[in-house]
Amino acid sequence: VKTFQAEHKLRTAGGLTVTDITEDVQEAVRRSGITDGICSVYSAHTTCSVRVNEWERGFLEDFAVLLKRLVPTERYSAHDERPTENTAPEHAQRVGIGNRRALCMSMLLGPPGESIPVRDGELSLGTWQRVLFLELDPERDGHWLVQVDGV
Amino acid sequence: VKTFQAEHKLRTAGGLTVTDITEDVQEAVRRSGITDGICSVYSAHTTCSVRVNEWERGFLEDFAVLLKRLVPTERYSAHDERPTENTAPEHAQRVGIGNRRALCMSMLLGPPGESIPVRDGELSLGTWQRVLFLELDPERDGHWLVQVDGV
Amino acid sequence: VKTFQAEHKLRTAGGLTVTDITEDVQEAVRRSGITDGICSVYSAHTTCSVRVNEWERGFLEDFAVLLKRLVPTERYSAHDERPTENTAPEHAQRVGIGNRRALCMSMLLGPPGESIPVRDGELSLGTWQRVLFLELDPERDGHWLVQVDGV
Numbered sequence: 373v374k375t376f377q378a379e380h381k382l383r384t385a386g387g388l389t390v391t392d393i394t395e396d397v398q399e400a401v402r403r404s405g406i407t408d409g410i411c412s413v414y415s416a417h418t419t420c421s422v423r424v425n426e427w428e429r430g431f432l433e434d435f436a437v438l439l440k441r442l443v444p445t446e447r448y449s450a451h452d453e454r455p456t457e458n459t460a461p462e463h464a465q466r467v468g469i470g471n472r473r474a475l476c477m478s479m480l481l482g483p484p485g486e487s488i489p490v491r492d493g494e495l496s497l498g499t500w501q502r503v504l505f506l507e508l509d510p511e512r513d514g515h516w517l518v519q520v521d522g523v
Numbered sequence: 524v525k526t527f528q529a530e531h532k533l534r535t536a537g538g539l540t541v542t543d544i545t546e547d548v549q550e551a552v553r554r555s556g557i558t559d560g561i562c563s564v565y566s567a568h569t570t571c572s573v574r575v576n577e578w579e580r581g582f583l584e585d586f587a588v589l590l591k592r593l594v595p596t597e598r599y600s601a602h603d604e605r606p607t608e609n610t611a612p613e614h615a616q617r618v619g620i621g622n623r624r625a626l627c628m629s630m631l632l633g634p635p636g637e638s639i640p641v642r643d644g645e646l647s648l649g650t651w652q653r654v655l656f657l658e659l660d661p662e663r664d665g666h667w668l669v670q671v672d673g674v
Numbered sequence: 675v676k677t678f679q680a681e682h683k684l685r686t687a688g689g690l691t692v693t694d695i696t697e698d699v700q701e702a703v704r705r706s707g708i709t710d711g712i713c714s715v716y717s718a719h720t721t722c723s724v725r726v727n728e729w730e731r732g733f734l735e736d737f738a739v740l741l742k743r744l745v746p747t748e749r750y751s752a753h754d755e756r757p758t759e760n761t762a763p764e765h766a767q768r769v770g771i772g773n774r775r776a777l778c779m780s781m782l783l784g785p786p787g788e789s790i791p792v793r794d795g796e797l798s799l800g801t802w803q804r805v806l807f808l809e810l811d812p813e814r815d816g817h818w819l820v821q822v823d824g825v
Contacts (some may be wrong), residue, residue, distance in 0.1 A: 373524045373675045375710045375825055377793060408526045410563055410672060412712055414791050416800030418728040424635050426569045431623045438594060438627050443740060472733045476740050482633025482784025484726050484803070489565050489670045491528060496668055498567030501635070517798055519791045521672070521712060521823070523526055524675045559677045561714055561823060575786050577720045582774045589745060589778050633784025640716050640821045642679060647819055649718030652786070672823070674677055 376404030376520040384420070384507035384514050388436040391505040392427045393516065397488075398495055400518040407493045409522015414485035419474040419509040421481040422516060424488065427502040443476045474508035481506065490522060527555030527671040535571070537662035539587040543578045544667065545654045548639075549646055551669040558644045560673010565636035570625040570660040572632040573667060575639065578653040594627045625659035632657065641673055678706030678822040686722070686809035686816050690738040693807040694729045695818065699790075700797055702820040709795045711824015716787035721776040721811040723783040724818060726790065729804040745778045776810035783808065792824055 378400050382391060397413055413422045478484070486503065489496040497503075505516060529551050533542060548564055564573045629635070637654065640647040648654075656667060680702050684693060699715055715724045780786070788805065791798040799805075807818060 373825075377710065377791065408528065410561075410670065410712075412789055412791055414789075414798065416798060416803060418726075418800065418802045423630065423633075424569075425630055426626055428623075428626075431626045434623050435627050435630055442593065442744065472730075472736050475728055475730075475733045476737050479725065479727055479737055480631060480782060482725075483788050485789065486634050487563055487565075487636065487638050487789050489528065489563055489668050496565065496567060498569065500569045501567060517791050519712065523524075559679065561712075561821065574781065574784075575720075576781060577777055579774075579777075582777045585774050586778050586781055593744065631782060637785050638714055638716075638787065638789050640679065640714055640819050647716065647718060649720065651720045652718060674675075 373523055374404065374406055376400070376406060378518050379515055380518065381513065381515045382505065384511055386507055386509065386511035388439065389507050390432050392502050393505050394503045397503045397518055401490055401493065401495060401520055404520040406490060406520045406522040409490050409520060411488045411490050411495060412485060412519045413488070413503055414517045415505065416517060417484070417514055419471065419478055420514050421478055421506045421508070422485050423481060423504050423506060424486050424497070424501050425504055426500045427504065439477050439480070442480065443473055445473060471509065477508045490520060524674055525555065525557055527551070527557060529669050530666055531669065532664065532666045533656065535658035535662055535665050537658055537660065539590065540658050541583050542656040543653050544656050548654045548669055552641055552644065552646060552671055555671040557641060557671045557673040560641050560671060562639045562641050562646060563636060563670045564639070564654055565668045566656065567668060568635070568665055570622065570629055571665050572629055572657045572659070573636050574632060574655050574657060575637050575648070575652050576655055577651045578655065590628050590631070593631065594624055596624060622660065628659045641671060675825055676706065676708055678702070678708060680820050681817055682820065683815065683817045684807065686813055688809055688811065688813035690741065691809050692734050694804050695807050696805045699805045699820055703792055703795065703797060703822055706822040708792060708822045708824040711792050711822060713790045713792050713797060714787060714821045715790070715805055716819045717807065718819060719786070719816055721773065721780055722816050723780055723808045723810070724787050725783060725806050725808060726788050726799070726803050727806055728802045729806065741779050741782070744782065745775055747775060773811065779810045792822060
């Protein structure tokens with residue numbers, strides 16, 4: 373039984389951009405030498421999510437429109453001016469850029485990470501499934517963790 | 524430490540139908556011989572999700588109405604006529620049947636799978652929790668994976 | 675390779691209150707003696723969810739408002755009078771208090787639990803990430819499970 377861990381950095385473009393990280397995740401599985409187990413892909417950001425779904429630009433554009441409509445801007449602007457906790461300067465800066473809206477979006481998206489079964493050394497992704505990294509905040513440096521546990 | 528894997532096929536009825544797969548998942552845990560660990564149940568489809576929640580028809584009907592209202596039809600019909608990626612014939616056929624709407628629904632539902640603790644050889648489900656397989660696309664053949672890791 | 679399990683009880687305040695359980699989860703990781711692996715935090719309730727996100731009151735208030743707007747009350751009241759399954763008296767009581775609305779909310783939140791990588795004996799949480807326990811139903815006694823698997 374083995375445990376393998378790695379971290380990947382990426383620069384996001386902001387504005388609900390989506391990055392296809394499937395190849396990097398699959399490469400981590402290969403390097404782990406694990407053939408059967410679970411691969412966890414995890415975003416350590418509150419406003420970025422890792423999600424398994426289809427990589428198709430039209431769908432992702434539609435989804436961005438949908439998410440912006442479900443979580444409209446106006447209702448967060450007041451709160452964003454006066455953070456109630458985490459009042460460190462770098463956080464105050466974050467909430468000033470509409471951060472609470474991005475947090476609400478990430479709640480609707482679900483957990484920050486995904487757990488994908490590994491079989492015969494490959495991710496058990498279906499035909500159209502890809503591992504996607506979604507940025508809900510403006511452009512910035514981000515990173516994600518990958519962990520493979522198994523035999 | 525052991526790893527156990529199995530695959531289950533099912534025919535879905537389409538139209539946000541929900542199948543209760545709890546007994547099959549529990550049976551897989553029993554066959555695994557694992558008494559303490561984690562059970563991962565995973566849908567390898569972009570438009571089917573495995574979710575732990577209550578099996579109660581009134582709730583599931585309400586939820587289907589809610590999801591259709593949150594993700595309305597009209598806004599996807601144009602895109603669905605011209606896929607931007609994955610233009611293989613079988614995919615073009617998929618998008619022709621409103622596939623992008625189902626993809627957006629699956630994004631709101633969260634990850635395609637669930638991870639459930641296993642204790643004393645049993646899934647740690649609460650009194651009302653069941654393992655549900657949700658079909659967001661029309662009727663078809665689907666499958667789900669179950670993996671149990673533990674001792 | 676080890677597996678560690680624990681259960682924590684808590685009294686929720688109801689009405690979309692959120693409890694920060696990060697310290698208890700981290701304490702469980704410490705007690706497990708596991709330095710590298712996966713920590714699963716799981717709610718065994720259909721109307722409570724464990725979610726990793728920011729602990730900031732303004733955001734959590736905004737999210738409560740958003741969720742109530744996305745899942746309005748009126749459409750569930752009729753169904754709540756006549757449960758279609760699980761008609762045990764304690765369940766009938768539950769559905770009588772608007773339980774189906776809480777179930778729909780939990781579906782939008784995603785899975786009942788989270789899987790968080792553990793490295794060097796610590797949860798791999800980002801700067802602003804906390805482990806949150808969300809109560810979608812009225813005040814009551816609840817509990818959550820934590821399981822750590824690794825080396």
